[in-house]
Amino acid sequence: MTGNGIRLDKVNLHYSLAAFKERSLKALITGAFAASNARPAVHDIHALKNICLEIGPGERVGLLGHNGAGKSTFLKMVAGLYPISSGSRYVQGTVRSLFDLSLGFEPDATGRENILYRGLLLGLTPKFMRSMEEPIVAFADIGEFIDYPIKTYSAGMQVRLAFAISTMVGGDILLLDEVIGAGDANFMQRAKARITKLIEDSEILILASHDFGALRDICERVLVLHHGEVKFDGTVNPAISEYKELTGASA
Amino acid sequence: MTPYVLGIYESRYFWTHLAFSDLRSKWRRSFLGVAWSIVQPLGLTILLAVVFGKMFHQNIVEFAPYILSGMITWDFFVATLTGGSLSFVQADAYIKQYRHPLAIYTLRTTLTNLMVWMMASLSLIGWVLVVKPQSFGWCWLAAPLVFPLAAFMAWPLATGLAYIGARFRDLPHALTLVLQAMYFVSPIYFEAQMFRNGGLGALLDYNPIYHLLEIVRAPLLRGEWPTAANFAMCVAAAAFFSALAVVIGRSAERKVIFYL
Numbered sequence: 045m046t047g048n049g050i051r052l053d054k055v056n057l058h059y060s061l062a063a064f065k066e067r068s069l070k071a072l073i074t075g076a077f078a079a080s081n082a083r084p085a086v087h088d089i090h091a092l093k094n095i096c097l098e099i100g101p102g103e104r105v106g107l108l109g110h111n112g113a114g115k116s117t118f119l120k121m122v123a124g125l126y127p128i129s130s131g132s133r134y135v136q137g138t139v140r141s142l143f144d145l146s147l148g149f150e151p152d153a154t155g156r157e158n159i160l161y162r163g164l165l166l167g168l169t170p171k172f173m174r175s176m177e178e179p180i181v182a183f184a185d186i187g188e189f190i191d192y193p194i195k196t197y198s199a200g201m202q203v204r205l206a207f208a209i210s211t212m213v214g215g216d217i218l219l220l221d222e223v224i225g226a227g228d229a230n231f232m233q234r235a236k237a238r239i240t241k242l243i244e245d246s247e248i249l250i251l252a253s254h255d256f257g258a259l260r261d262i263c264e265r266v267l268v269l270h271h272g273e274v275k276f277d278g279t280v281n282p283a284i285s286e287y288k289e290l291t292g293a294s295a
Numbered sequence: 296m297t298p299y300v301l302g303i304y305e306s307r308y309f310w311t312h313l314a315f316s317d318l319r320s321k322w323r324r325s326f327l328g329v330a331w332s333i334v335q336p337l338g339l340t341i342l343l344a345v346v347f348g349k350m351f352h353q354n355i356v357e358f359a360p361y362i363l364s365g366m367i368t369w370d371f372f373v374a375t376l377t378g379g380s381l382s383f384v385q386a387d388a389y390i391k392q393y394r395h396p397l398a399i400y401t402l403r404t405t406l407t408n409l410m411v412w413m414m415a416s417l418s419l420i421g422w423v424l425v426v427k428p429q430s431f432g433w434c435w436l437a438a439p440l441v442f443p444l445a446a447f448m449a450w451p452l453a454t455g456l457a458y459i460g461a462r463f464r465d466l467p468h469a470l471t472l473v474l475q476a477m478y479f480v481s482p483i484y485f486e487a488q489m490f491r492n493g494g495l496g497a498l499l500d501y502n503p504i505y506h507l508l509e510i511v512r513a514p515l516l517r518g519e520w521p522t523a524a525n526f527a528m529c530v531a532a533a534a535f536f537s538a539l540a541v542v543i544g545r546s547a548e549r550k551v552i553f554y555l
Contacts, residue, residue: 059553060550060553060554061553123394124394125392126552126553143392144391144392148388148389150316150320152320153316157316160312161312161316164308164309164312165309165389165392165393167306167393168308169308170312
């Protein structure tokens with residue numbers, strides 16, 4: 045066993061929304077004439093509250109929670125994208141994350157060029173990406189379009205290509221956020237097989253999903269998030285009933 | 296600090312690729328393509344040289360390379376700083392997906408504009424070789440130093456501006472104004488002697504742009520070596536802007552993602 049793992053101690057995360065308050069001249073002038081309660085105030089959001097947990101090698105962890113419970117924020121915090129406002133975050137191992145798949149394509153460049161670009165974004169070398177190009181093209185299976193600019197692609201084709209690139213290389217820690225929405229039935233099937241392989245190769249998996257079946261199949265430990273707090277940390281079935289109870293109560 | 300610099304080195308393939316792809320997309324589907332970066336300043340120079348030459352009774356042939364050297368250098372700064380102040384906003388799709396040091400996105404802008412500037416310089420070198428071949432000599436070796444010096448002045452400055460620009464979107468507009476003011480107090484089109492004659496020598500001596508321009512102008516236009524003071528001022532400016540970027544970045548670097 046390697047020393048890969050995640051340790052979070054009293055982690056708090058606030059979204060800083062100060063920049064989105066309207067500070068424009070227009071707002072200042074119209075504000076002077078409008079009623080004082082016309083515009084709702086924007087406050088910083090306390091997205092993750094006092095999270096303490098440890099995830100060791102070999103663990104398959106599911107994240108469950110209502111929309112806005114903090115699942116994606118949790119994943120992005122683990123990936124190091126969002127800064128924590130207090131507490132300590134310790135992540136050992138290479139992190140590979142599949143979040144917004146079709147972000148970051150260059151619309152004017154061809155599919156082939158974008159394979160290279162995406163790989164470089166993920167920190168890989170041009171040499172390695174050239175060796176990966178053919179398998180990626182084969183998996184995406186979008187025919188001659190691979191040599192056309194991305195802006196001529198349909199939404200489904202973009203997702204297929206993005207998926208093919210992003211899942212080509214795994215990591216010690218895999219973060220998945222409700223991936224795979226588009227693609228036809230045939231592609232979905234191959235995508236599932238690919239994800240399963242990635243999951244098997246990774247040492248730690250964190251999967252955010254509303255699909256109870258997937259959680260039961262893949263994870264042995266589930267965290268239930270509710271308004272930014274970890275309400276439950278344990279095995280799958282009790283977690284699902286806890287989640288149902290929480291959302292049923294709050295609905 | 297060291298891991299940050301290491302991160303910039305490790306992502307070198309990514310930012311060099313971004314810079315080259317910016318260049319490619321800049322000239323995509325254009326007939327003259329990259330030649331525009333030579334034709335554009337050259338055309339404007341001819342125009343200005345004719346007008347200024349008539350107005351100030353100067354020798355057009357000699358005055359033109361002076362304008363050209365000023366213009367292409369200044370264009371580099373304007374493009375890098377105004378473009379750089381929006382570098383993070385432009386790269387939001389990357390920033391939201393992968394954790395690279397943010398300075399690579401301003402480095403991308405700097406590199407792109409540096410390459411455009413280098414291409415534009417070819418027209419300057421050609422012009423000087425034709426009209427003033429007597430200035431050619433060993434001192435020309437000093438001239439290429441202008442590129443790294445300018446890059447290390449513009450990159451940190453653009454980075455500092457990008458941190459601020461991510462949050463305050465008024466910045467690019469304000470910056471245009473500031474740069475226009477800077478342009479009037481720098482010897483870009485007007486000869487340095489005109490500033491000195493007008494008692495405005497301080498605008499030259501404490502102006503890093505003047506010293507930077509001297510690194511090109513002294514060898515190419517006059518056949519002289521640039522002075523040590525020219526280099527010292529450029530290095531000092533680069534160090535100052537770098538310190539500024541570090542100070543701003545220390546608190547802003549991690550928060551940028553919230554403002555995109």
